[in-house]
Amino acid sequence: MPINETTSLYWNLDRESVWNSFVTETDSNQSGVTTGTPQGIAPLVSPHMLKIFRLLIDFLLMNGLSLFGCISNIVNIVVYLNMGLADTTAINILALSAFDLLACATTLTHGVSDNPFMAGWRLPSGAPLRELAFAVLIVYYLSVTCSAWVTALLSLERCLCIVLPLKVKTLVTAKRTALLIAAMVAYQLVFLCLMFIHTGPPYAPSPTTMDRKVYLFYSYSIPSALCFLVIFTSTIFLVYNLKSHRNEAWLKTATGPSSTNAAVANRNAKKEQKAIRLVFAICSLFLVCFAPNAIMFLVTALIVPDLEIYDAYLGSLLQLIFMFCTLCQTVSSSVNIFVYYLLSSNFSAVLKRFFCGRKSDVKLTRPQTVFP
Numbered sequence: 001m002p003i004n005e006t007t008s009l010y011w012n013l014d015r016e017s018v019w020n021s022f023v024t025e026t027d028s029n030q031s032g033v034t035t036g037t038p039q040g041i042a043p044l045v046s047p048h049m050l051k052i053f054r055l056l057i058d059f060l061l062m063n064g065l066s067l068f069g070c071i072s073n074i075v076n077i078v079v080y081l082n083m084g085l086a087d088t089t090a091i092n093i094l095a096l097s098a099f100d101l102l103a104c105a106t107t108l109t110h111g112v113s114d115n116p117f118m119a120g121w122r123l124p125s126g127a128p129l130r131e132l133a134f135a136v137l138i139v140y141y142l143s144v145t146c147s148a149w150v151t152a153l154l155s156l157e158r159c160l161c162i163v164l165p166l167k168v169k170t171l172v173t174a175k176r177t178a179l180l181i182a183a184m185v186a187y188q189l190v191f192l193c194l195m196f197i198h199t200g201p202p203y204a205p206s207p208t209t210m211d212r213k214v215y216l217f218y219s220y221s222i223p224s225a226l227c228f229l230v231i232f233t234s235t236i237f238l239v240y241n242l243k244s245h246r247n248e249a250w251l252k253t254a255t256g257p258s259s260t261n262a263a264v265a266n267r268n269a270k271k272e273q274k275a276i277r278l279v280f281a282i283c284s285l286f287l288v289c290f291a292p293n294a295i296m297f298l299v300t301a302l303i304v305p306d307l308e309i310y311d312a313y314l315g316s317l318l319q320l321i322f323m324f325c326t327l328c329q330t331v332s333s334s335v336n337i338f339v340y341y342l343l344s345s346n347f348s349a350v351l352k353r354f355f356c357g358r359k360s361d362v363k364l365t366r367p368q369t370v371f372p
Contacts, residue, residue: 045316057323062330063111069104069334073097076337079350088177089275092154093340095181096282099147100333106140107330109133138195141220142188144329148227149184151286153177155234158279161272162241191219221297228287228294235283238276278343282336289332293325 043050076097085091112118114133121129157177160168199212300318340347 042313043316044313045320047316050316050320053320053323057327058111059115062323062327063108065327065330065334066104066108066111069330070101070108072334072337073101073104075351075355076340077101079340079347079354082350082354083346086174088157088172088174089154089279091174091177091181092150092157093282096147096150096154097336099143099150100336102143103140103147103333104330106136106143107326107333109136110140138192138216141216142192144333145220145223145227146184146188147333148224148231148286148290150181151283152227152230152234153180154279155231155238155283158276159234159237161275162237188219191215224290225294225297228290231283231286235280235287238280238283242273242276242280274343278339281339281343285336285339286332289328292321292328296321296325 045053077094080090080094080097083090085094110133113121113129113136118129123129123132157168157172160172164171195212195215199215341351342348
């Protein structure tokens with residue numbers, strides 16, 4: 001079918017055959033079971049409504065957010081590289097921006113390759129373009145997991161700054177932080193290779209489909225759930241310290257009673273408070289956007305393990321929920337630039353100077369830290 005004919009049918013809401021071909025996806029799934037709704041069982045969410053939601057969420061919102069996320073994370077990477085990486089927090093945020101960029105890029109690739117406007121397109125190998133959408137999904141899940149790990153590491157580092165302020169500089173060094181992030185990436189790459197080599201292409205029926213689910217469970221579901229718990233606990237701890245002003249009292253005691261040291265203590269206390277606020281904002285954004293996915297993990301993995309998207313009655317609802325969860329994760333990967341700009345004067349100064357050619361009153365010194 002020509003592309004222009006496919007596009008025109010896609011927009012024709014009266015052509016039920018086009019709706020069913022796009023929504024119910026009657027192609028065989030990994031287990032060889034057709035995904036179409038059996039006769040006599042009406043899905044909870046009708047194919048017509050699911051089609052509309054896919055158009056709004058998958059095609060419009062997801063692609064737009066993913067494109068913005070790619071641009072914003074490239075800006076984040078450029079700015080933090082320009083600021084310098086002597087600070088461990090800067091290393092973590094740079095890694096977070098890189099993983100968020102990968103997550104947005106894979107989401108955008110999936111959205112472009114799996115939409116009715118390109119239904120007739122093929123890869124250079126002759127395979128349908130839609131196969132690329134299945135392949136990038138695995139990379140997406142692993143990149144989102146790395147983002148969760150780095151966010152958890154960022155929150156734990158800030159908690160250590162509060163609990164062990166005199167030892168944190170020796171415990172958490174730039175080299176150790178980089179090695180820990182590299183270990184996370186290596187862990188994810190192992191599962192990425194297993195899912196492409198051991199189980200075969202993700203879009204092809206395979207007797208090892210269950211192995212692929214196990215790999216995703218240990219590389220995505222379990223790490224993401226643990227990171228969510230760590231970030232949730234750390235965020236509560238940060239909120240408590242923001243209200244108690246314990247850091248300011250400690251800094252004043254540590255610097256001595258003289259007026260000069262008191263001024264230094266006040267300045268350092270304000271700097272520490274800004275650092276906590278920035279990390280708190282990053283963690284809060286992650287928790288809000290990842291909460292739907294964490295709830296779905298509890299429901300599908302622990303409460304109703306047999307629930308799948310191929311379920312005749314609830315499968316369409318599950319697809320809609322997964323769309324919403326992915327949209328929330330895309331928001332988390334895309335909008336961190338606003339947090340950095342509003343809560344880090346160094347970031348905003350470099351951004352204005354580098355991209356807008358504007359000079360800022362904030363003077364940056366090397367080695368530059370994330371927080372003024």
